[in-house]
Structures are given as C-alpha cells and as structure tokens.
Amino acid sequence: MYNNITIQLLDQTALLEITRPKFLNALNRETLEEIDHAFSQELLQNKDIRGVIITGAGEKAFVAGADIKEFVNYSAEEGAALAKWGHGVMNRIYEFPKPIIAAINGYALGGGLELALACHMRVASQNAKMGLPEVTLGLIPGYGGTQRLASLVGRGKALEMIMSGEMIDAVEAHQWGLVNHVTNQEDLYNTCNHLLKKMYEKSPKAIAAAIKVVNAGLDKSKDGYEEEVKAFGESFGTPDFREGTDAFIAKRKPNF
Numbered sequence: 543m544y545n546n547i548t549i550q551l552l553d554q555t556a557l558l559e560i561t562r563p564k565f566l567n568a569l570n571r572e573t574l575e576e577i578d579h580a581f582s583q584e585l586l587q588n589k590d591i592r593g594v595i596i597t598g599a600g601e602k603a604f605v606a607g608a609d610i611k612e613f614v615n616y617s618a619e620e621g622a623a624l625a626k627w628g629h630g631v632m633n634r635i636y637e638f639p640k641p642i643i644a645a646i647n648g649y650a651l652g653g654g655l656e657l658a659l660a661c662h663m664r665v666a667s668q669n670a671k672m673g674l675p676e677v678t679l680g681l682i683p684g685y686g687g688t689q690r691l692a693s694l695v696g697r698g699k700a701l702e703m704i705m706s707g708e709m710i711d712a713v714e715a716h717q718w719g720l721v722n723h724v725t726n727q728e729d730l731y732n733t734c735n736h737l738l739k740k741m742y743e744k745s746p747k748a749i750a751a752a753i754k755v756v757n758a759g760l761d762k763s764k765d766g767y768e769e770e771v772k773a774f775g776e777s778f779g780t781p782d783f784r785e786g787t788d789a790f791i792a793k794r795k796p797n798f
C-alpha cells in the first residue's frame with residue numbers, strides 16, 4: 543500500500559518506519575504524503591492503536607532532511623507552497639490525539655528534525671546527530687522548525703543551531719531539552735515502548751485533552767488557560783472519568 547513507509551502494529555503501539563535508507567530516509571513528497579495519509583486514516587481510526595513510534599530504517603539515519611534533489615529548481619512560489627503544505631502535515635502530527643514518540647536512531651537533520659519536533663516526545667540513541675543545516679543551502683527551516691525548536695529549547699539555543707547549521711549529539715540534545723531521553727541503539731524501541739505503555743494505563747480521552755490544551759497554550763491565537771478550563775470541564779462528562787474515579791473509590795486499577 544505504501545512505497546516509502548511501513549507500519550507494524552506491535553501490541554497497542556504502531557511502529558511507523560520511513561524506509562528510504564539509501565537516501566538516509568530523506569522526505570520526498572511521496573513519503574510525506576504517505577505519512578500524512580497514515581496519520582489521517584489508520585493510525586487515527588484504529589482503536590487498537592494507543593500510541594505511535596516514528597523511526598527511520600537502517601543504522602544511519604532517522605531522516606536526513608527534506609529531499610534536496612526534489613526542490614533544487616523550485617521558484618519562491620513553489621518553495622512557499624511546499625512549506626505551507628508541509629506545515630499541514632506536521633500540524634496533524636503535532637495535534638494528533640494519541641502520544642507519538644520520535645525514535646531518533648541516527649541523523650535527524652533539517653525537515654527530519656522538524657518531523658521529530660512535531661512529535662510529542664523524542665528519544666535519541668547514542669549515535670544520533672541533530673541539526674538544522676538549511677542555512678548551508680541558502681534556506682531556513684520550512685516545516686515549522688524555527689518556531690518549534692525555539693519553543694522547546696529557547697530562542698538563544700534555537701538561533702545558535704539554525705544560524706550555525708551545525709549538528710549536536712544526543713547528550714547535548716538532552717542537556718538542551720531537545721530530547722526527552724538518550725538510550726543505547728539496541729534499546730531504542732523498548733525505551734520508547736516502555737514510555738508509551740505507562741500512558742496506555744491512563745485515560746486516552748484525558749491524554750488527548752492534555753495534548754490539545756498544552757498545544758493551545760503555545761499557540762499565540764489561543765488562550766491556553768481558557769482551553770484548559772473548557773477541557774477540564776468536559777472531562778467530567780466522559781466514561782473515562784467515571785472509570786478512573788470508580789476505580790479509585792473501589793481501590794482497584796482503572797481499566798481504560
């Protein structure tokens with residue numbers, strides 16, 4: 543069904559792998575379209591899927607960027623249209639109502655790092671290298687990276703990374719707050735899955751509401767506090783609230 547990605551359902555976790563290792567998993571248009579399709583359809587609709595891990599095939603790269611060869615002859619209008627469309631894809635991941643972890647297993651550069659930034663959490667293996675090298679190409683990040691990196695690590699560090707175009711390693715990325723955890727290469731999937739499994743014991747409706755409200759607070763067009771009040775109130779009407787509070791009173795584990 544897909545040419546550039548695979549999706550494996552392992553228990554309640556979907557493992558989405560980008561499978562262009564020959565090109566270090568660079569995101570050509572078709573790959574991004576397939577990722578977008580997956581998040582709009584099966585990953586969203588399949589109730590057995592409680593969380594997603596995104597990673598890159600091969601030993602070397604998560605994703606080494608947007609596919610440079612595809613846009614070398616683009617005009618300003620074509621570049622802007624590509625970035626606008628890419629924003630839509632990244633936003634669907636950013637707003638996705640189930641937890642998503644980027645398992646960064648090598649190079650995460652340019653659009654690849656921007657994809658990881660759109661995920662809710664990032665776990666890097668010790669061999670990972672992260673950077674936004676667009677200035678080397680006479681470009682700036684165009685898939686939301688200027689905004690999401692600054693909101694994650696602050697303006698100073700974001701500008702250092704963007705203006706130097708240099709890569710940082712997993713340990714430095716952890717110190718910056720860019721990745722949540724660092725792990726051995728062979729433990730990467732298990733570490734991500736372990737994080738997700740803890741979330742599967744909790745209310746999926748509450749998790750979806752938390753993603754929405756945290757994102758709203760970072761969105762200049764929204765009032766995060768107002769969104770919190772609204773979502774908090776709505777939680778009271780959910781079966782998950784009934785189950786969670788009944789379980790507490792009965793001194794048992796909730797079953798979500």
Ligand code: CO8
Nearest residue numbers: 564565566568606607608609610624625651652653684685
């Ligand atoms: N696009 C296309 N092909 C790529 C990319 C890429 N981003 N990265 C690697 N490849 C290809 C190489 O061309 C090579 O293919 P071939 O064998 O056919 O020549 C193959 O992958 C293997 O790569 P290398 O031989 O270069 O591997 P090395 O181990 O020597 O080097 C590096 C690894 C350092 C990661 C190197 O490949 C590199 O610098 N890649 C480019 C990194 C980069 O600049 N990324 C940013 C791209 S721009 C971007 O992402 C903009 C995002 C926003 C777009 C918004 C719309 C405009």
